[in-house]
Amino acid sequence: QMQLVESGGGVVQPGRSLRLSCAASGFTFSSYGMHWVRQAPGKGLEWVAVIWYDGSYKYYADSVKGRFTISRDNSKNTLSLQMNSLRAGDTAVYFCARDTSTYNYGMDVWGQGTTVTVSS
Amino acid sequence: SYELTQPPSVSVSPGQTARITCSGDALPKKHAYWYQQKSGQAPVLVIYEDSKRPSGIPERFSGSSSGTMATLTISGAQVEDEADYYCYSTDSGGNPRGVFGGGTKLTVL
Secondary structure, three states: OOEEEEEOOEEEOOOOOEEEEEEEEOOOHHHOOEEEEEEOOOOOEEEEEEEOOOOOOEEEOOOOOOOEEEEEEOOOOEEEEEEOOOOHHHOEEEEEEEEOOOOOOOEEEEOOOEEEEEOO | OOOOEOOOEEEEOOOOOEEEEEEOOOOOOOOOEEEEEOOOOOOEEEEEOOOEOOOOOOOOEEEEEEOOEEEEEEOOOOHHHOEEEEEEEEOOOOOOOEEEOOOEEEEEO
């Protein structure tokens, strides 16, 4: 069945970097846009970034633009999120999610999330 | 920046109809998606493209959209429907970023 599995979360100091990965299986990864969504403790969902099916376009939330980079490797069915200059406010569960289309319409398949804690 | 507005909470008795609204200026041009999230779990898609229901989602879940407001309706709400519900859409500008509403806590008791 369709599955997304995130990895790479952990505890990191402010100002440092972390790279998240999302392994996809059970569907043709290269045919779908992919998103990262996060949820801070006790807060709502926050959209972070999207990458189109072929990697040609990427869009970011203002809160992470210039610090985070979304990328994908369609040969390895893998989505990544490079997070630089991390702040306490980036502490959250990070979910990867598949779009219903090749672009950015909305998500239909979600992973279980990986936790990122930014703390000194 | 673009925003979607939801009521913080909605409360109904079992068997009643629950309606959760989502307002946003771009909704006349962009579809709304609805997600259910129970505590400690990943979100689940319950409505896509304003009114379509994914396979496996009970028929009591329905969606509609008119003008700048989208609505999720749960007809005959069950205790197991108690959860947080989020609407999602995209900005209509040249930079199609995503945005979630603030979420609505549905209480069924």
